[in-house]
Amino acid sequence: MLIRIFKLLVIGLLLMQAVQAQQAEDKQYRLSGVVTNAAGERLEGAFIVIRPGDKGVLTNKQGRFTTRLSNGTYELTCQYIGMAPLKETIVLDNNKEVVLKLGEQKVSLNQVEITTNSIIDINSVQMGSSFMDQELLTRMPKLLGEADVIRAVSAMPGVVNAGEGTAGFYVRGGSSDQNLVLMDGAPLFNANHLFGFYSVYNPDILKSFTLHRSGISAAYGGRISSILDVSLRDGNTEKMEYEAGITPITAKLSIDGPLSDKVTVLAAFRGAYPNYLMKLFQSENVKNSSGFFYDGNLKLKYQLNEKNSLTFSGYHSADGFKFPYDTTYSWTNTLGSLKWTHLFHNDFTGSVTLVKSVYHNTVEGIATGEEFKLNSGIDLSQVKLNLGYFGLQNHQIDFGGEASAYAIQPGDLVPYGTSSLNRRTLREDKGYEAAAYINDEIKVNDKLTFSLGLRYSHFTKVGPSEIYRYWEGRPKNDKYILDTLFISAGSVVQTYQGLEPRASLKYSLTENASLKTGISRTRQYIQLISNTAAITPVDVWKLSNRDIKPQVADQVSLGYFYLQPDNVYEFSWEVYYRKLYNQIDYKDGAVLLLNPNLDADLLFGEGHAYGSEWLVKKNQGRLTGWLSMTYSRALRRIKGPTREETINDGKLYPSNYDKPVNLNIFANYKAWLNWNVSANFTYSTGRPITGADSWYRYHDQIFANYVGRNQARMPDYHRLDLSFNREPIVRERATYTWGISVYNLYGRKNAYSTLYQHYYGAPAGAYKLSVIGMPIPSINFNVKF
Missing domain, CATH: 2.60.40.10 (Immunoglobulins)
Known part of the structure; x- marks a missing residue:
């Protein structure tokens, strides 16, 4: 259809x-x-x-x-x-x-007219996109002094946060792995530091980011929910600048400027030292824990001549966290992209980009007699070709393609010391993905503009691999394995392919108002196997194979956009419906870690997501900011051939991230000379959980009796953050900025998860676990010279 x-x-x-x-x-x-x-x-x-x-x-x-x-x-x-x-x-x-x-916007200190750095483009055919640059990001209230891209994304319409202190986010009914997260064009597989309290993006070198929720160009692919496209600044061509910053747990240093008349450099380093803060907590477990992270960016741009330029963007980060007497976690991200941009003609441009993204994590057990290291990770190599042609009247044509190679290590358990464990290594998961696309934006007249796109993608899963055959009519599990087929390294296991059409339309009602609509199909050949709300180091990435079919999403959206003639106020309203195919859920008691027969613990079905998104912004005056509200539902249906492979009797049930009401209010007020006060309030419906209504005893162990998948909910979530930001203090040799923030101003104890405890002679008792249950003040200071 x-x-x-x-x-x-x-x-x-x-x-x-x-x-x-x-x-x-x-x-x-x-x-x-x-x-x-x-x-x-x-x-x-x-x-x-x-x-x-x-x-x-x-x-x-x-x-x-x-x-x-x-x-x-x-x-x-x-x-x-x-x-x-x-x-x-x-x-x-x-x-x-x-x-x-263009020069910077000049605002004298005694003026009260302040303009926010985000506007609606009613003239563009694009819809379902949210843009933010560095200046607006740094005005938002901060957690422990650090502005954060993922928290800012969570304040956008159609986005649901994964939970307190997490870096995961959900867009229009999709799971966290259905978002393609980019840094200068390179994909990230874990975008968080310290289990999600920070994201991997250093705000001091950020240029801007755009979140695409619908109307996605055919140039983007590989994920079915959204694209978070984050760009870092290119090097300054005028002069060398240095910047240093400090927050309660991070220190930062960056350089930005020309090395010659043709070469610019942008380099930044950031490190965290949270251990001294952990000592202030009363809990012995927290006091005796320790953690760290550091990351570094390097970006070089070489302008060979007027028609050719080379850009290299590199990134490396490392995280570590140790729980006392038990387990340590560590993970690294390494990214690199080399981009050659060429101007064939004033009407014809192109670029070739080589990308490498490597994510590796290690879980280490340190308990006596159970010492081990569990290594896993993913290695992506990619080449992309993007071309743009503008020679036809009223047409803007983009076309190109990309090829990717995946190598996933799902788990390698290495015991050491006095451990009684045996070494276990799962087979490497390998596959290749290729795609070609064309996208044409056509201006029919001053009122009507179309964007038509078509993407074709092809995926090949290759060996080594083991394929299990099961007794017909029996649930898939180890007891009913009939035969095992071994596929040698490099041999084809399974192929998938398909078209991904995209189309959107903009009709201008007046000079200041427009209607936009769009339809799209997207495909995804890689998925995250996880039973947590956010991406963690113990999650498993897995490629499509004979049992795991590609995820597919069809979306229809409609929107109304209005911008006042004087740009003071803007308004947008979008509605959407999404049908999702081959969505993954899990059997009761599924084992996800080091499971050679993991596919048998997975269940597959369909998803339905729909919603309405409102955004009102005020762009000028002492008081600026926005109010965004979303009402949405994200539902699943899993109906397998047996009762064991069916959830909730095959009826629709809420997904783990179905949070119908989401409200975000951001306000920035120029309170007095040189100072701005910013506040951010967020509210959302509680996340669905599987509740327990009783308990039972089995082999002298007491267990909660869970009934109905995702039929209960945690308490509603709400939080207020506040910050005071000093306008830059400009001196002859340096510019200073600083601010004070309070995260969770009124100390709301929001539930991160719900646990159950046995009380003799009574139903199972529930209690909530809060990650952050108190106000967290912080200060940040930066100097640029």
């Missing part, structure tokens, strides 16, 4: 374009160029209004734009978030290339 609708849209657009081409009479020329900031960094998403005609164009990822106009004199007005608008007059009597350099 989705593909049939897509074909009808294509035919209709081709007919309209044929009529439009016959009506074109005037001699037209090409106007193209780039938009940069004062430091020479190219700006993606800058908006240029061309008058007369009020024609609007957006810059692409390389900061370029191209359009065709009749000969004449035009005024260009260029706008970008946080930058002063630029006006420039040109005479177009032949093809012309321009460079538009």
Whole structure:
């Protein structure tokens, strides 16, 4: 059905374009160029209004734009978030290339008009996207002094937080592994530090991030829920700058500037020292625990000439956490991307990117007689080709492809010391994914714009592998294995392929309001096997195979967008419905760790997600900020061939992350000279849990009797954060910034999980576990020179 609708849209657009081409009479020329900031960094998403005609164009990822106009004199007005608008007059009597350099927005200290760094683009066909740059991110209240991308993402419409102190997030009814999380184009498989209290992104070197929830370009693939595209700054081309910062548990240092007239560098290091804070807790377990993390970024850009540039972006991080007398956890992320960008012609650009992403984790048991190391991880190698062509009137065509190779080590248990355990090593999980795409944004007229995209993906699972055959009509488990098929290394185990059509439409009701709609299909060939709310070091990534089919999602969305003529207020409302196929859940008592027959403990079914998202923003004045509210449902149905492979009698039930009501309010108030007060309030419905109503004894052990998957809920979640931020103090040789934050201002003891305890002669008693149950004050200080 989705593909049939897509074909009808294509035919209709081709007919309209044929009529439009016959009506074109005037001699037209090409106007193209780039938009940069004062430091020479190219700006993606800058908006240029061309008058007369009020024609609007957006810059692409390389900061370029191209359009065709009749000969004449035009005024260009260029706008970008946080930058002063630029006006420039040109005479177009032949093809012309321009460079538009924007300066920072100047606001005198006695002015009260403050503009937030996020606006709705009612002219773009894109919908379901949230953008934020570094300046707005650093204004938001902080946990232990550190601004955080993942917490900021959780304040966006359609996003559900995984829980207190976690880095996971859910988008429009999808699980956390269904989000593609990128750093300068390289995928991350674990984006958190210290089990989620921080994310891997250093806010001091961040340029911006965009979360795509719908209307996703065909250039993106591999995940079915969302794309979190995080970009780091390019190096400053004007002068070398140094920045240092300190918070209660982190210290940071970065350098940014030119090494020569063609080479720029951006380097940053961040380290954490939380142990002294743990000593302040009353709990002996917390006092005797220890942890750390550090991360480093290096970005080099070499501008070979006007048409060629090379960019290298590298990242490495390490985490460690030790619980007393028991277990230590450690994990590392290593990313690298090398990108060559080439300008074939003013109408034709392209890039080739080589990507490497390696995630490794180790769980070490230190109890006497049970010493072991459990190693696991994932290794991704990828090459991407992206091309953009703007030579056709009213068309912006992007096309290209990518190829990926996965190698997953699901588990290698190595005993040592006095351990009585035996070594166990699971087979490596290998596969290859390839994709090709084309996306065309078509401006039919001043009111109507289409975006049509088509992506084709192909996946091959290869050996070594063991495939189990089971007795027909029996549940899949070790007792009913009939035969085992061994697949040699490199041999094909299973292949999957399919089309992923995308289409969206923008219709301008007025100059300040538009309707947008979109449909899309996405596919995912890698999944996270986890029974926790957020991504943890003991989770297992697994590729699709004969038993685990690719996850597929179809989405339909509709939205209304309004921006006041003076840009003071903006409003958006989106509704959506998603159907998800081959969704994973687990049998009762499933064993996920070091299970050679893990597939037999997995259950598969369908998902249904729908919701409504509202966003109201105030952009100017003393008080700025936004209110976002989401009502959504995320439901599952697992109905297998046997009772053991069915959940809740095959009826719909809430998924683990079904939190119907989510409310987020962010406000920034210019309270007095040089100071801003920011507050963030969040509220959500409690997460579903499987509750217990009684207890029973088995072999002299007492167990809670759980009834009905996800039929109970934890208490509702709410929290208020507050911060005071000093405007930058500019001195002759340095600029200083500092602020004070209080996380969880009124000390709400939000439940992270619910546990059950036996009381003799009474039903099972529930009690909640809170990770953060008190206000946490902090201070942050940065100096740039």
